[in-house]
Amino acid sequence: MKNILEINNVTKFYKNSVKALENVNLNIKEGEIFALLGPNGAGKSTLINSICGIVNFNTGTIKINNMDIVKNYRTTRKITGIVPQELNLESFETVWNNVNYSRGLFGKKPDHNYIEKLLKQLSLWDKKDSKIKELSGGMKRRVLIAKALSHQPKLLFLDEPTASVDVELRKDMWDVVKKLNENGVTIILTTHYIEEAEELSDRVAVINDGKIILVDEKDKLIKKLGEKTIKIELFEPIEKINGNLSKYNFTLDQTNKIISHTYNLNSNTTDVTELLNDVKKDGYEIKDINTEQSSLEEIFIKLIKENNNELVRS
Amino acid sequence: MNWYGVKAIYIHEMERFRRTLFQSLASPIITTSLYFVVFGSAIGSRITEIDGINYGSYIVPGMIMLTILTQSISNASFAFYFPRFTNTIYEILAAPLSSFEIVLGFVGAAASKSLIIGCVIILTANFFVDVRIDHPVLMMFFLILTSITFALFGFIIGMYAEGFEGLQIIPILIITPLVFLGGSFYSINMLPEFWQKISLLNPVLYLISGFRYSFYEVSDVSLFTSTLTILTILIGCIIFITYTFSKGYKIKD
Numbered sequence: 001m002k003n004i005l006e007i008n009n010v011t012k013f014y015k016n017s018v019k020a021l022e023n024v025n026l027n028i029k030e031g032e033i034f035a036l037l038g039p040n041g042a043g044k045s046t047l048i049n050s051i052c053g054i055v056n057f058n059t060g061t062i063k064i065n066n067m068d069i070v071k072n073y074r075t076t077r078k079i080t081g082i083v084p085q086e087l088n089l090e091s092f093e094t095v096w097n098n099v100n101y102s103r104g105l106f107g108k109k110p111d112h113n114y115i116e117k118l119l120k121q122l123s124l125w126d127k128k129d130s131k132i133k134e135l136s137g138g139m140k141r142r143v144l145i146a147k148a149l150s151h152q153p154k155l156l157f158l159d160e161p162t163a164s165v166d167v168e169l170r171k172d173m174w175d176v177v178k179k180l181n182e183n184g185v186t187i188i189l190t191t192h193y194i195e196e197a198e199e200l201s202d203r204v205a206v207i208n209d210g211k212i213i214l215v216d217e218k219d220k221l222i223k224k225l226g227e228k229t230i231k232i233e234l235f236e237p238i239e240k241i242n243g244n245l246s247k248y249n250f251t252l253d254q255t256n257k258i259i260s261h262t263y264n265l266n267s268n269t270t271d272v273t274e275l276l277n278d279v280k281k282d283g284y285e286i287k288d289i290n291t292e293q294s295s296l297e298e299i300f301i302k303l304i305k306e307n308n309n310e311l312v313r314s
Numbered sequence: 315m316n317w318y319g320v321k322a323i324y325i326h327e328m329e330r331f332r333r334t335l336f337q338s339l340a341s342p343i344i345t346t347s348l349y350f351v352v353f354g355s356a357i358g359s360r361i362t363e364i365d366g367i368n369y370g371s372y373i374v375p376g377m378i379m380l381t382i383l384t385q386s387i388s389n390a391s392f393a394f395y396f397p398r399f400t401n402t403i404y405e406i407l408a409a410p411l412s413s414f415e416i417v418l419g420f421v422g423a424a425a426s427k428s429l430i431i432g433c434v435i436i437l438t439a440n441f442f443v444d445v446r447i448d449h450p451v452l453m454m455f456f457l458i459l460t461s462i463t464f465a466l467f468g469f470i471i472g473m474y475a476e477g478f479e480g481l482q483i484i485p486i487l488i489i490t491p492l493v494f495l496g497g498s499f500y501s502i503n504m505l506p507e508f509w510q511k512i513s514l515l516n517p518v519l520y521l522i523s524g525f526r527y528s529f530y531e532v533s534d535v536s537l538f539t540s541t542l543t544i545l546t547i548l549i550g551c552i553i554f555i556t557y558t559f560s561k562g563y564k565i566k567d
Contacts, residue, residue, distance in 0.1 A: 052408040074316070077410040088401040097329070104322025105409035147405065 003066075004030040004155055004186050005051065010060035012046055012210075020046040021057065022210040028155075028188060033181050035197035035218070036190045037300055038207035044190040045085060047207070048157045052082045064155060078106060081153035085160040085190075087140045091133035095124055098132060099146045106151035115150065122146050122176065138169040145176065156180065158189040162196060174199055194300055206303050214303060230272055232259040232279060233288040244278035257287075319411045323419025324426075327393050331427050342381045342431050343438050349377050350442040353499055364501050365532040370443035375526040376498025377439070382432050382457065383464050383493055383518070384485055390424035390468030391481045398472070413559035417469060424465035425458070432457055446529060452537075453528035459544050460521055466551035473558055492518040502534045517543055 005028035012021040021043050028034050038044045050057040051064075053073060062069045064076040090098060099115055119125045122142045127135060132143065141161070148156060158177065162170040170193075177200055181187055191197055197204055198218065205215040214221070237256035238245070248271070250261040259279070263270045279286060331338055353373055364372045397403040406416060439445050447453050475481050496518035502510050513519055514535070524540025527533040533540070 049404075052404075054404050054407045074410040077408060080408070082404070082408050084401070084404050086401055088404060090400065090402055092333070093329075097326075101322050101326050102405060104318045104325075105405060105411065107316040107318045107410050109318055 001029045001031060003027045004064065005188070006061075006063040006066075007047075007051070008061045008063075010047070010050060010057050010062060012043075012050055012055065012057040020210050021050065024060070024207075024210070024212055026205060026212055026215065028186060029203075030154075030186055031181070031184065032202040033177065033187045033189070033200050035201035035204045036188060036207060037194065037197055037204060038190070039304060040192075042207045043210040044207055045159055046210075048082065048159050048188070048190060052080060052157060053077060054082075074107075078151065079154040080157070081148035081151065081155070082157040083141075083144045083148045083159060083161055085163060087137065087144065089132045089140055089143060092131055094129050094131055095119070095135070095143055095146075096128040098143060099150050102147040103150035108151045114152070115146075118146055118149055121179075138166070138172075141169075141173070142176075149180070153185065155186045155188070158187060160190055160192065162191070162193065170196070206300060208304050227262050227264050229260055229262045229292045230275070231290050231292070232261070232276070232286055233257060234259070234279070235285045235287050238284065243282045245282050248275055248278070250275075316409075316411050316415050319409055320415050320419045320422070323406070323416065324423045327420065327423030328426065330393075331389075331423070331430075338427065339431065339434055342385065342435055346377055346381070346435050346438050347442070349373070350439070357499075364504070365530070367530050367532060368443065371445060372501075372526075372530070373499050374436070374439045374443065374445050375529050376493070376496075376522050378432050378435050378457075379460065379518070379522045379525055380490075380493045380498055381435055382428050382460050383489055383521075385431050386424055386428040386461050386464035387468035387471065387485050387489060388481070389427050390421055390465040391472040391475065391485075392468075393420050393424055394469050394472030395475050395478070395481055399478075413556065416559075417466070417555055420472075421462060421465040421469055424468060425461035428461040428465065429457060432461070448531050449528040453525070456521070456525045456528055456540075456544070459548065460525070463544055463548040463551060466548065466555060470551060470554055470558070473555070489518075492516055493522070495519075496522050497534055498522055501532075517547060520544070 005026075007024055007026040010021055010024040011019070013019055024043075024047060036044050036047070046055060049055040051062055051069065053069065064080060067076050069076045093101070096115070096119075099119065100110060100112075103110065103115065116125065119128055122145060124139065124142055124146060127139060132140060135143065145158075145161075161177070162173050174196070177187060177189070187200075189196070189200065201218050203216065204218045204221055206213050234257050238252060238259075239256070241252075248261060250259045252259060259275075261272075261275055263272060276286070276289075350370065353369075357369070362369060397406060411419075436445060471481060471484055495513065496516045497513065502513045502519065505513065520535055520540045520543035523533040523535045524537055524544070527537050527540070
């Protein structure tokens with residue numbers, strides 16, 4: 001699949017000499033949903049704003065559909081849409097005017113049929129004549145999405161799309177994002193909610209302190225970096241850990257009946273078979289076994305911690 | 315050229331004007347009427363004529379200029395500062411619009427509003443005094459050029475302002491005094507020689523003088539100098555805006 005977005009060695013300094021982005025390299029494939037994860041102030045929004053032309057970056061190149069976004073800004077911006085993090089809307093304008101205004105800005109001639117279809121898709125049609133100030137937070141978020149889609153972009157940036165949105169609406173938003181992607185829109189989203197990245201994305205990048213520290217397919221990432229925990233439930237409790245079991249570093253639950261042992265899938269060997277054999281050798285009968293995989297959130301926290309430690313050391 | 319984009323900004327801004335039509339028109343009409351009452355009746359009873367023109371009629375071009383200058387500046391500065399304040403500017407910056415197109419949309423709307431208000435003032439003035447326009451084309455030329463130039467000036471203020479208070483400082487502290495001291499309500503020939511020379515340093519004098527010429531064929535300075543002054547300010551504003559946009563200063567972090 002071809003790259004719709006190519007970012008090469010992009011660096012951005014703010015006026016106070018704060019380095020917001022440092023040699024960022026990233027390729028986004030056409031048709032994918034890409035999640036950009038990172039703590040507050042990591043550079044997620046700065047990267048998105050640099051791609052969309054909202055802030056100027058200092059060095060490097062950004063290409064959309066193989067066209068430089070500075071030299072060919074008219075062509076590249078026409079196919080790009082952005083949903084900002086904040087609810088930045090004109091309170092006294094109606095939904096209808098707001099969305100049509102956005103379409104005009106992007107150089108598209110008025111198409112009331114398309115806007116009607118879009119508002120219906122986003123469950124905003126009933127509110128088309130309402131002023132923005134009369135809408136709920138969730139509705140405003142939808143208006144922002146409608147504005148970003150008003151010119152039918154091929155590449156859509158969602159900057160924290162479900163920030164301060166309740167759980168029900170968050171699920172609705174996810175459905176909207178999935179539908180857009182099914183219709184051929186490439187989506188790049190930044191999020192704090194790892195659950196969101198896990199649910200939606202095909203690939204994930206982690207950004208910390210202005211640097212991309214990891215890019216991989218979500219499933220591979222979980223598999224590659226994920227730790228697994230095996231839980232062995234016994235019929236009888238372990239009264240004292242000795243014998244063969246004393247060499248393992250496992251934990252017991254309060255009933256002393258469930259052994260939790262963590263191992264890394266990435267290592268060449270795991271001691272799972274040996275552990276099961278030793279449980280049997282020490283005379284315990286196994287009632288049940290199950291495994292748990294570490295979530296993207298745990299991986300993310302681990303990565304950021306490691307990266308921060310490296311930064312402190314250097 | 316992204317004409318749809320320019321049109322979107324222009325219509326969006328004019329829509330704001332329509333929503334606040336009463337405030338937009340009532341204020342200049344009331345102010346103009348008050349000027350006629352205060353200057354026309356009170357002072358006009360002592361100064362009957364200047365350069366052979368009835369005093370009430372003489373001050374009409376100055377009053378129009380006063381309103382055009384302040385309205386152009388405030389319309390454009392507010393129009394551009396407001397999206398900066400509400401952060402809705404992200405959309406304009408992300409759109410396929412050149413800086414020229416952005417300025418054209420905002421300044422075009424601000425200048426249009428000023429022109430409408432200017433025409434309303436001419437109509438209002440007709441209720442109080444005889445208004446004669448000897449050179450209507452020249453009058454429109456000055457009216458349009460001044461509206462555009464000072465809308466550009468207002469746009470600069472809108473780009474640089476740090477708060478709503480900042481939008482008011484230059485119009486109140488600089489523009490209004492310059493208009494009052496620029497011969498809006500008198501001819502500089504009525505001043506002592508020293509103050510006449512000082513007045514010549516005031517650029518607004520040249521605008522009012524040229525504009526008044528288009529009405530009554532009387533002026534304090536030559537028409538050529540007036541035209542040159544307004545064009546110089548216009549070009550200065552364009553250069554300044556182009557430079558600011560190219561650097562992204564105050565707009566693109």
